[in-house]
Amino acid sequence: MxxxxxxxxxxxxxxxxxxxxxxxxxxxxxxxxxxPKVIREALNSYKEKFESNPDLWIRKNLGIELAKAREAIAEFVNADANDVVFVLNSTTGMNAVLKSLMFESGDKVRVHSAVKNSLQFVRDRSYGKLELLKIDVNYPISDEELISKIIGVIQEEHQKPNSRIKLAFVDAIASVPGAILPLKQILAILRQHNILSVVDGAQSVGQIPLDLKDLDPDYFVSSCHKWLYCAYSAAILYVPERNKKNLHPPVTSVYYDEEFTLEFSWVGAQDYSPYLTVLPALEFRRKIxxxxxxxxxxxxxxxxxxxxxxxxxxxxxxxxxxxxxxxxxxxxxxxxxxxxxxxxxxxxxxxxxxxxxxxxxxxxxxxxxxxxxxxxxxxxxxxxxxxxxxxxxxxxxxxxx
Missing domain, CATH: 3.90.1150.10 (Aspartate Aminotransferase, domain 1)
Structure with missing residues (x-):
């Protein structure tokens, strides 16, 4: 570089x-x-370190390198490093949230297309307790119109007996159409109505500036391989301290119910090298x-x-x-x-x-x-x-x- x-x-x-x-x-x-090619070189270097001495790499060095990468990406999105973990992709992160939460009769979840099937799975396993709520957003639409529509749906649902929206999936940037949403305003509305927020920021890291401490979502996921120039497949899951209790990866590992970052650091037989390309990707961005x-x-x-x-x-x-x-x-x-x-x-x-x-x-x-x-x-x-x-x-x- x-x-x-x-x-x-x-x-x-x-x-x-x-x-x-x-x-x-x-x-x-x-x-x-x-x-870029320089990231492929870094990726191959990490893979070679693993292959040259798997025990040394996994038992001693991997944890150190993952911590460095977490600290770097946490600083990039202005979050505490202990609140950020790596996951395979945004869908994996959202599944970790969705399948860790407990639902009661009358609970509703604002459906997001990227996790539609996962939500249907959870609904089917909840024996009718959970209802799915879809809000259709047709562009062109102004931020004011979008916010008004969201408020209207929330008020309508909460006026019904034994009904409340427990969780809402929100885009930072919608995929199709590709559009920036007024995320900060939407999150404020959800907090006002005691609705947990899961932000699908798959398109956001590396495409728009992010300040997670300021946005303060309940959960946030984003891919690092889409816009940040990391190798595929690497994503982050951000969870503030208040929401870490009973949150687990979709894959249960030997570190089940251990400290948040430790439990997510080991989810079975997978290649962790793409996660480590966060550091060279951020360096590449600085260099250019x-x-x-x-x-x-x-x-x-x-x-x-x-x-x-x-x-x-x-x-x-x-x-x-x-x-x-x-x-x-x-x-x-x-x-x-x-x-x-x-x-x-x-x-x-x-x-x-x-x-x-x-x-x-x-x-x-x-x-x-x-x-x-x-x-x-x-x-x-x-x-x-x-x-x-x-x-x-x-x-x-x-x-x-």
Whole structure:
């Protein structure tokens, strides 16, 4: 990393520092992330240390290295290191919370799509005690409208006899559409009504600044492999001291019911090396200019790139603009009722014919794509993808005519 510095300009030339195929246009950081070659080198180094002496590594060194990594990521999100543990991914962290809580008759949980199946599992095991509550949010919507809707649902449910919302899953950044939510205001509302909060911040670490002490969620999870440049798969679970009692990993280990960080440090036969790439990932970010430079470049590119694609397609981005993180949503000029169009068909065309990728999805009666901006992309990438999408949409529209 010695050859990297804050004067380097981001853009397509940075693709060579990552592991992408030649000529592939990657505009979907939000799904699985991507890490640079220097992180792969660090990852392989950790693996070699394990393989060269497994007993020494696991019995003596692993705990020390995990503690260093926890301290580094805790400082990054402004949390106490003893309140942060590593988990495989955000879903694993949310399952740890969900399956540790006890529910009573009349309890309701605000459903989040990412844990829908886990919630249904817990509901089925609760013998009818738990009810699931889904709040549909259709964009475009202002923060004021969203907050008003949440308050309205809470008040309506709490007026019913023997009914209360015990737990609410909340996005920091929604996945589809990719949009920033007014998290601080939502958490304040939940606290006011004594509703436990589980923040799905899968998209947040490395994409927006975070201050967990200030936000003060009851539980918070986020992936580190999506936007932070860590190796796959690594995520964090944050739990303040008040909520640690009776919280356990989904996998029961030899450290069951031990101290919080210790119990989560060992969950069976898994490779812990990706967790340790937090340190080199944070160092990489510092070397290339720091958080402000990275986030400013990616956000500005997302807005400009989204508008460029929209101008090519003759449509618009999904706003308002202040909800746009480093991902932007653009409406496709096709009829949602066209049965020839599906996610699978769009995926195949993007992969096989145009050698690029953005995430297609349906929302609120329209087809959209979600495009991610990164330090290894620039406006030319958005332009090329926009032209590919225009050809695809024109071909579908001709079929209808």
């Amino acid at each position: 010695d050859n990297l510095n804050s004067t380097v300009e981001f853009g397509r030339s940075w693709r060579s520092k990552f592991l992408f195929e030649n000529d592939f246009i990657p505009l979907n950081q939000g799904s699985f992330g991507a890490y 200019g720091g958080e402000d430079k990275i986030l400013t470049y990616c956000h500005d590119l997302a807005v400009k790139g989204g508008k460029l694609i929209a101008s090519i397609l003759g449509t618009e981005i999904l706003g308002p603009e202040y909800i746009i993180p480093n991902m932007v949503n653009v409406r496709l000029p096709v009829d949602v009722s066209n049965e020839k169009i599906s996610v699978e068909v769009l995926n195949n065309l993007l992969f096989d014919k145009y050698h690029c990728y953005v995430l297609p999805y349906k929302h609120n009666g329209h087809w959209y794509i979600r495009a991610s901006a990164q330090i290894f992309t620039d406006l030319s990438d958005f332009e090329n993808v926009g032209k590919a999408l225009r050809e695809i949409c024109e071909s579908f529209n001709k079929m209808v005519k």
